[in-house]
Amino acid sequence: MLVGYARVSTKDQSLDGQLDALHRAGCERVFSEVASGARDDRPVLQEALAYARPGDVLVSLKLDRVARSLQHLTGLVADLNQRRVGLKSLTEEIDTGTPGGRLVFHIFGAIAEFERDLIRERTRVGLDAARKRGRVGGRPVKMTGEKIAAARNLLEDGRPATEVATVLGVSVATLYRHCPARRDVAPAG
DSSP: OOOEEEESSSSSSSSSHHHHHHHTTTTTEEEEEOOTOOOOOOHHHHHHHHHHHHHOOESSGGGTTTTTHHHHHHHHHHHHHTTTTTEEEEETETOOOOSHHHHHHHHHHHHHHHHHHHHHHHHHHHHHHHHHOOOSSSSSSSSSSHHHHHHHHHTTTTTTTTHHHHTTSOHHHHHHHHOGTTTTSSOOO
């Protein structure tokens, strides 16, 4: 049996095109929902997956309607394969119920994994090169040693913490984080 699944991300989008394509493809039962693809909790998808029996094929217009990432898709296909349920995408023309479809799917998975490894390697090389040039990375420091010294002097002179923070361009919380012992010297006010 062909079990269809359609999804749109917002109520402003229409399911009609997906539903028509799924019915034309011969889906006997179609599940549809409005839910962001990035969300883990898509109850109608879970219902469609639970409905599918061995020998069935879960059909969607596009792979991104079913899975939010390649990693999620790979896990989903592994789960479906274990239950002897196929996955078919009408747009990408992938059908994991056929040997050719499984081959194409595994090639896509291998390419995606290779791409992730390349990105990881490029990122590591870039960070190493930046460190060698003296770039530490991360968020810029708000309170330099010079500002901390100025803050301590102003607080010891009796200036209010709110005024000192404003002069230095930082929040009172940041000021207290860098001058914690000075709270009793000049309370905010």
